[in-house]
Amino acid sequence: MEPLIITCAPVGGEIMPDQTPHLPVTPEQLGQTAAAIREAGASIVHVHCRNDDGTNTHEVERFRAAFAAIRAQSDLVVQFSTGGAIGMTPEERSSVLQLRPEMATLTCGSVNFGDDIFENSFPIMRGILARMREYDVKPELEIFDKGHLANARRLASEGVLTLPQHADFVLGVPGGLEATVQNLCELVDDLPAGCTWTVAGIGRQQLPLAMVAIAMGGHVRVGLEDNLYYSKGRLARNEELVARVVRIAHEAGRAVATPDQAREILGLRKLAVA
Ligand code: KMH
Ligand code: ZN
Numbered sequence: 001m002e003p004l005i006i007t008c009a010p011v012g013g014e015i016m017p018d019q020t021p022h023l024p025v026t027p028e029q030l031g032q033t034a035a036a037i038r039e040a041g042a043s044i045v046h047v048h049c050r051n052d053d054g055t056n057t058h059e060v061e062r063f064r065a066a067f068a069a070i071r072a073q074s075d076l077v078v079q080f081s082t083g084g085a086i087g088m089t090p091e092e093r094s095s096v097l098q099l100r101p102e103m104a105t106l107t108c109g110s111v112n113f114g115d116d117i118f119e120n121s122f123p124i125m126r127g128i129l130a131r132m133r134e135y136d137v138k139p140e141l142e143i144f145d146k147g148h149l150a151n152a153r154r155l156a157s158e159g160v161l162t163l164p165q166h167a168d169f170v171l172g173v174p175g176g177l178e179a180t181v182q183n184l185c186e187l188v189d190d191l192p193a194g195c196t197w198t199v200a201g202i203g204r205q206q207l208p209l210a211m212v213a214i215a216m217g218g219h220v221r222v223g224l225e226d227n228l229y230y231s232k233g234r235l236a237r238n239e240e241l242v243a244r245v246v247r248i249a250h251e252a253g254r255a256v257a258t259p260d261q262a263r264e265i266l267g268l269r270k271l272a273v274a
């Protein structure tokens with residue numbers, strides 16, 4: 001099996017600082033988190049940004065500062081969110097692509113998201129993909145529901161998305177596909193040929209689905225964006241969620257990818273040395 005790529009999603013767009021003291025809010029805190037999760041064994045960091053008061057922002061200058069802080073302290077693959085937070089416009093969500101992160105997410109369809117709707121119509125997806133092509137950013141296909149893979153195939157048939165790509169199955173969002181092993185297996189079976197995949201289980205399903213992905217040859221995402229707790233009632237730090245997956249992978253005899261190995265698996269260019 002290829003080495004395990006561990007993505008850490010340390011912030012997200014939903015958790016607020018009054019829910020945990022471990023949420024990185026400022027660019028400096030994101031830089032420190034990057035160093036800590038890299039040390040623990042992560043190879044990709046999935047980036048959302050916050051204002052100093054913890055509210056969400058997709059402001060280009062905030063992402064620029066976060067990108068610089070992460071790069072100053074780690075060689076992680078940097079993946080920006082284009083999902084942002086509920087209520088952001090498609091323009092806001094995609095404007096950060098001009099900073100040319102190595103990767104960025106493309107959610108492949110609309111989905112209920114708690115009491116809200118996370119809107120990703122075909123025009124929104126085409127618009128994000130156009131900017132990804134303009135700035136040469138590799139998409140990661142965010143799959144929250146079964147039909148999202150069909151949407152990706154439709155975008156490919158239109159010629160606006162090339163396949164294969166890397167997919168991230170985000171399972172367990174209230175309103176999306178439930179975080180079960182059966183659902184994961186069905187999605188893996190339905191993947192377009194040649195695609196690689198990661199699973200991000202929400203909440204307490206993060207750990208069991210990570211274990212299944214390690215065994216199946218997939219890849220794993222952990223982090224506070226998806227799961228606040230290390231165990232029942234005990235708030236997690238991002239780096240310890242990563243470290244636990246590394247320990248399990250080692251026990252299972254699966255090597256863990258460095259960022260450069262992740263770049264090779266995902267078809268990304270090597271990081272230029274300054
Ligand atoms: N915060 C969610 C509404 C992504 O980063 O691409 C969307 C999200 C997906 O987190
Ligand atoms: Zn995200």
